[in-house]
Structure formats: C-alpha cells, structure tokens
Amino acid sequence: MSQFFQIHVDNPQTRLIRQAIEVIQKGGVIVYPTDSGYALGCSIGNKTAMERIQRIRSLEKHHNLTLVCCDLSELATYARVDNQMFRLVKNNTPGAYTFIFKGTKEVPKRLLNDKKKTIGIRVPNHKITQALLAELGEPIMSCSLILPGQEHTESDPEVIRSLLEKQVDLIIDGGYLIEQATTVIDLSDDSVEILRVGCGDVSPFE
Numbered sequence: 792m793s794q795f796f797q798i799h800v801d802n803p804q805t806r807l808i809r810q811a812i813e814v815i816q817k818g819g820v821i822v823y824p825t826d827s828g829y830a831l832g833c834s835i836g837n838k839t840a841m842e843r844i845q846r847i848r849s850l851e852k853h854h855n856l857t858l859v860c861c862d863l864s865e866l867a868t869y870a871r872v873d874n875q876m877f878r879l880v881k882n883n884t885p886g887a888y889t890f891i892f893k894g895t896k897e898v899p900k901r902l903l904n905d906k907k908k909t910i911g912i913r914v915p916n917h918k919i920t921q922a923l924l925a926e927l928g929e930p931i932m933s934c935s936l937i938l939p940g941q942e943h944t945e946s947d948p949e950v951i952r953s954l955l956e957k958q959v960d961l962i963i964d965g966g967y968l969i970e971q972a973t974t975v976i977d978l979s980d981d982s983v984e985i986l987r988v989g990c991g992d993v994s995p996f997e
Contacts, residue, residue: 792956792957793952793955793956793957793958793959793960793961793962794810794814794960794961794962795948795952795956795961795962795964796810796811796961796962796963796964797964798811798919798963798964798965800824800918800919800965800966801918802918803918803919803922805922808919808922808923808926809926811823811923811926811961811963812923812926812927814960814961815832815833815834815927815931816834816927818833818834818837818839818840819833819840819959819960819961820832820833820840820843820844820847820958820959820960820961821833821959821960821961821962821963822936822948822951822955822959822961822962822963823919823920823923823931823963823965824917824919824920824963824964824965824966824968825859825887825915825917825920825968826885826886826887826915826916826917826920826990827887827915827935827944827969827971827972827973827989827990827991828935828936828943828944828945828946828968828969828970828971828972828990829935829936829944829945829946829948829951829965829968830859830933830934830935830936830944831844831847831848831933831934831935831936831959832844832859832923832931832932832933833931833932833933834931834932835858835899835902835929835930835931835932836899837932838899838901840932841856841901841902841932843958843959844932844934847938847955847958847959848934848937848938848939849939850934852905853904853905853906853907854904854934855889855891855904855909855910855911855975856902856910856911856932856933856934857889857910857911857912857913857932857933857934858898858902858910858911858912858913858930858931858932858933859913859914859915859920859924859930859931859932859933860912860913860914860924860930861914861921861924861925861930862884862885862914863877863880863881863884863914865929865930866880866912867895868895868897869892869894869895869897869898869910869912869930870890870892870893870894870895870910870912871892871893871894871895872892872978873981876892876978876981879978879983879995879996880912880978882995883991883995883996884914885914885915885916886914886915886916886991887915887916887973887974887989887990887991888913888973888974888975888976888991889911889912889913889973889974889975889976890911890912890913890975890976890977890978891909891910891911891912891975891976891977891978891979891986892909892910892912892978892979893907893908893909893910893979894908894909894910898910902932907979909977909979911975913933913973917965919963919965935972935973936951937972938954943970943971943972944968944969944970944971944972945970946967946968946969946970947967948962948963948964948965948966948967949964969990971989971990972987972989972990973987973989973990973991974987974988974989974990974991974992974993975987975989976996983996985997
C-alpha cells in the first residue's frame with residue numbers, strides 16, 4: 792500500500808517534502824502534482840523504478856521519457872542545445888511544456904529514446920514540484936500520469952489512490968488538477984516540431 796501525503800499547494804510542508812524525497816532516493820515511484828496534471832516520478836539512477844513506471848503506463852520503448860528540472864541551469868548537462876533553441880526554451884519556461892532534445896552522455900542510455908537518442912526536458916511552474924526538486928538536488932525521471940486506454944492525465948488524487956495505491960510507493964495530494972498533459976515540442980533536429988498540443992500555448996512555436 793502506498794503512502795498518501797496531503798501537501799499544501801502554496802506552502803509545501805518541508806517535513807513532507809523531505810519524506811517524499813526519501814521515498815525517491817530509496818528507489819520508490821511517486822505520483823506528484825505539476826502545472827499540467829499529475830505525473831509519475833522516480834530517481835534518474837534507478838532502473839527498477841523506471842521499469843515500474845513503464846509498466847504502469849504500458850509504454851513502448853520509443854516513448855520519450857522526461858527529466859523534470861528545477862531550472863534551465865541543468866539543460867546543458869542533459870541536452871544538446873544551441874543558442875537559438877536555448878533562447879526559445881528560456882522564453883517559455885517555467886511552464887507546461889516538454890522539450891525534446893538529443894541527450895548528452897550524462898543521460899543514462901536506458902532513459903533515451905532507443906531510435907533517436909532523445910530525452911524530454913521540462914521545467915514546471917508548480918510550487919510542490921519545485922520544492923521536491925530543490926530537496927532532491929537533481930532532476931526527477933518522469934512522465935505524465937496517463938493510464939493505458941486513457942487520453943488525459945488523471946486529475947483526482949482520490950481516484951489515483953484507488954487505481955494505483957498498490958503500484959506506487961507514494962501519492963502526493965496536491966488538489967484536483969486539470970486533465971491535460973504538457974505541450975510537447977521537438978527541438979532535437981535544429982527545427983521546431985509540435986508533437987502534442989497540451990496545456991502550454993503553442994503560438995510561440997508556430
């Protein structure tokens with residue numbers, strides 16, 4: 792059975808944030824709120840936790856996983872990005888976007904798209920997410936909580952609890968959220984391609 796934390800959206804409780812990070816560091820899988828619905832997350836370095844997330848989502852190997860970062864200072868560590876693309880990302884973060892880039896050698900190979908060797912990068916505008924990232928000190932390996940057969944992210948923490956309490960280690964209740972994932976922008980080939988229209992406004996990329 793998973794733990795269930797009710798964390799204040801505007802003033803996240805430090806004690807609960809630290810306990811959530813302990814779950815991640817011990818190899819756990821968490822459900823946490825973002826600015827585009829709920830997401831699944833785990834440690835970058837834990838293969839077993841990543842595989843659990845893939846099973847929950849029924850993901851194919853070519854699905855782009857995402858590194859959720861606290862800010863753009865981590866971008867160059869994990870993604871190959873030129874100055875033009877960096878400015879484009881900088882002008883639209885933090886926000887409800889996932890940007891696809893070619894990964895660097897710092898990204899574990901198992902996290903990369905097996906065909907294109909790409910990785911998603913995301914800087915969310917959500918206080919609970921930012922508190923988790925600040926405490927963890929590195930990105931969270933993540934993907935939107937869209938369950939098999941569904942088109943939208945799960946939005947109700949009590950429903951998530953009923954569906955996943957035996958499959959994850961912690962569910963963070965950050966309130967009722969919208970049922971929409973991020974807008975996904977592929978910048979991996981020095982061009983701009985909108986892969987998915989979601990919460991983020993696509994007009995800056997058209």
